[in-house]
Amino acid sequence: MTERKIVIPGEIIVSGDKYLPGEGTEKKDNDIIAIIYGLSEETRGLVKVIPLSGVYHPRRGNVVIGKVENVTFNGWVIDITAPNNAFLSLTEVPRYINKDGLEEVMDIGDMVVAKIWNINKRGIDLSIKSRDFGKIEEGMIIKINPNKVPRVIGKEGSMVNLIKNETGCNITVGQNGLIWISGDKIENELLAKKAVIFVTEKSFIEGLTDKLKEWFDKEK
Amino acid sequence: MAIKRTDGRKFDELRKMYAKVGVVPNADGSAMFSFGDTIAIAAVYGPKKMHPQHMQDPEKGTLRFTYNMLSFSVTDRIRPGPSRRSQEISKVSEWAIDPVLMIDKFPNNVVDVHVNILQANASTRCAGINAAVLALAHAGITMKNIVSSVSIGKLDKELVVDVSKEEEDYSEGEGATDIPITFTGDGKLTHIQLDGKITTEQLKEAVKLAKKACEEIYEVQKKALKESIK
Numbered sequence A: 001m002t003e004r005k006i007v008i009p010g011e012i013i014v015s016g017d018k019y020l021p022g023e024g025t026e027k028k029d030n031d032i033i034a035i036i037y038g039l040s041e042e043t044r045g046l047v048k049v050i051p052l053s054g055v056y057h058p059r060r061g062n063v064v065i066g067k068v069e070n071v072t073f074n075g076w077v078i079d080i081t082a083p084n085n086a087f088l089s090l091t092e093v094p095r096y097i098n099k100d101g102l103e104e105v106m107d108i109g110d111m112v113v114a115k116i117w118n119i120n121k122r123g124i125d126l127s128i129k130s131r132d133f134g135k136i137e138e139g140m141i142i143k144i145n146p147n148k149v150p151r152v153i154g155k156e157g158s159m160v161n162l163i164k165n166e167t168g169c170n171i172t173v174g175q176n177g178l179i180w181i182s183g184d185k186i187e188n189e190l191l192a193k194k195a196v197i198f199v200t201e202k203s204f205i206e207g208l209t210d211k212l213k214e215w216f217d218k219e220k
Numbered sequence B: 001m002a003i004k005r006t007d008g009r010k011f012d013e014l015r016k017m018y019a020k021v022g023v024v025p026n027a028d029g030s031a032m033f034s035f036g037d038t039i040a041i042a043a044v045y046g047p048k049k050m051h052p053q054h055m056q057d058p059e060k061g062t063l064r065f066t067y068n069m070l071s072f073s074v075t076d077r078i079r080p081g082p083s084r085r086s087q088e089i090s091k092v093s094e095w096a097i098d099p100v101l102m103i104d105k106f107p108n109n110v111v112d113v114h115v116n117i118l119q120a121n122a123s124t125r126c127a128g129i130n131a132a133v134l135a136l137a138h139a140g141i142t143m144k145n146i147v148s149s150v151s152i153g154k155l156d157k158e159l160v161v162d163v164s165k166e167e168e169d170y171s172e173g174e175g176a177t178d179i180p181i182t183f184t185g186d187g188k189l190t191h192i193q194l195d196g197k198i199t200t201e202q203l204k205e206a207v208k209l210a211k212k213a214c215e216e217i218y219e220v221q222k223k224a225l226k227e228s229i230k
Helices: A146-153 A155-167 A186-201 A208-219 B084-100 B124-138 B200-227
Strands: A005-007 A012-015 A025-028 A031-034 A038-043 A046-051 A063-072 A075-079 A086-089 A111-120 A123-127 A140-143 A170-173 A178-182 B017-021 B029-035 B038-049 B062-069 B109-119 B147-155 B158-161 B177-184 B189-192
Touching (some): A025 A046, A063 A170, A146 A155, A146 A186, A155 A170, B029 B124, B038 B124, B084 B124, B084 B177, B084 B189, B147 B200, B158 B200
Parallel strands (some): B062 B109
Antiparallel strands (some): A005 A038, A038 A046, A063 A075, A063 A111, A075 A086, A111 A123, B029 B038, B147 B158
16 A cells, blocks of 8 residues: 555546556546545555545445434435435334334434445435444434544544443444434533544544543543 | 836736635635635535425536625625626636536535635636635545636736736726636636737737646645645
């Protein structure tokens, strides 16, 4: 992997035949050019650009947190703070539901954790076919900049696991920038919230996991 | 008698430029660009769902550009709100940016660009386009390249780069002439306007001058984008 660098749209990242254009790039003649503003990265010939700012763009497989916006006859329309609304179909709910009582399962305004299982021209399809997904019953939800989500999660979940262990709260990070915190005590939830905000504000510092440990020692 | 520019610049010298990215915290992308006393702030919202629904385009996205001159931006207070002039500039700026934007990646969506002129001393549409394109890049919109815009003026027979208000109104000799020109980063023309009179030969020369100036502006824009992340 080569060194990461900031690229702007239209800038040539690499030239030569041995490279393949990945996300955020395009092939033009013999060069790979960036089509979005962000950090360029090259792994085994595949060149891509990671966006650093802007709105959330849904990807297949993302875990997201959304708000029920409407109830239809066969599912729920969910706002996941993306340009398009997402749809959670009745068939993607792992238990029996009376077709006349969809509101009783999830009503307008309820928050839900779901996974994006398909994106097509018509829209985004969600699924809650797993133990971790479903309606949010308790706890608090905070919103952060979606571009800071990888930092909050950390390398293989190191950052979020540290916050979980230190506060004893259960934390679910949605890729769209919504974070669900639930703990047994409100103080712990607030501490977790403060920790997440600390991470987003200091996101450019290296070795942030250690800094966060120090911060926790001071806060307690 | 040789003509001199009122602020003592060389004929091909631009005013002091300043660009900054990320000036509006609530926007998805924002930027500021200034040519001397002309200051433009651009804010980008979206891509978001187009509303009303009948304006949605399922084949490609829509770019909506709004140019607005604030009432205190000029010496005589201008009436706030949309005017014939601001609507025209909005449309023209939209067309200047549209060729580089890969808006087809966002069907049914709209990208809103709001450009406000805080201070005006001629070349406001150029400063607006320069700020808008930085804000669009900052908002993570896919585009083939970025554009840079500059205005070419004419003091009698002499072509000048980046006109100020006095030069724009210089009516002696051949009369006041103002030519805003926009180039992409790889030297393709996306927008040219002409207000006044000019010969074909001189127009060719003006385009050449603009191309050189746009390269300079491109470097300023590039630097602003690269330095916004530390």
